Amino acid sequence: MKVIISEIPEEGLELELTEKISSDESITIVSPVKASLRIDKKGSEVIITGAAKGTVELQCSRCLKLFEMDIDSKIDVVYHPASEINKEEHYELKGDELDTGFYRNDTFDTDDLLREQLVLNIPMKPLCSEGCKGLCPKCGVDLNITQCNCAISEIDSRLAVLKQLLGKKK
Ligand SMILES: [Zn+2]
Ligand SMILES: [Zn+2]
Known part of the structure; x- marks a missing residue:
């Protein structure tokens, strides 16, 4: 008014x-x-x-x-x-x-x-909820709704490198 x-x-x-x-x-x-x-x-x-x-x-x-x-x-x-x-x-x-x-x-x-x-008074980084899991940085799926295999396969490839290193030591 x-x-x-x-x-x-x-x-x-x-x-x-x-x-x-x-x-x-x-x-x-x-x-x-x-x-x-x-x-x-x-x-x-x-x-x-x-x-x-x-x-x-x-x-x-x-x-x-x-x-x-x-x-x-x-x-x-x-x-x-x-x-x-x-x-x-x-x-x-x-x-x-x-x-x-x-x-x-x-x-x-x-x-x-x-x-x-x-x-x-809008927050600088608004969050839909405190625990929002966000989007997968690799494949872009919404991790609140579904899971992807990106994180898992990353661990797998790290393990593979580790196995190789261990293998070389023998
Ligand atoms: Zn969110
Ligand atoms: Zn992903």
Whole structure:
């Protein structure tokens, strides 16, 4: 939803949202995102804190299967007016505990904010399950579903080399 910044009251704004958020190339969101947000104004800055939860579709980094995962996100963001975008170095000095964004035309969209926050909380190497066996590096079968003989024949060939070595010693 769009928030009009000049309409945020002095005492701040509390929002409870359940929003269907469109996906983009960086994320596939499969359920409405639930969020509780607190929005405060400090001069021209808008400070947004709270939490969000949504379900996203990810690709397992081991077996490449698509699976769904719940993402919890803590939100701690400061939005500056886009007219200050050139003074960005100035904000880096303020510490890095807060994410920084920019708003234009007196509005910002909570959909964009929530999407960004979910993207930030996607694990670097998503796994469909802790014990995912992944794909065989040799023949590419999904070792969660079926077994192949690659590992076994590798051991066999090592044994064969060993037998040869032992044979030579005799
Ligand atoms: Zn997997
Ligand atoms: Zn294999």
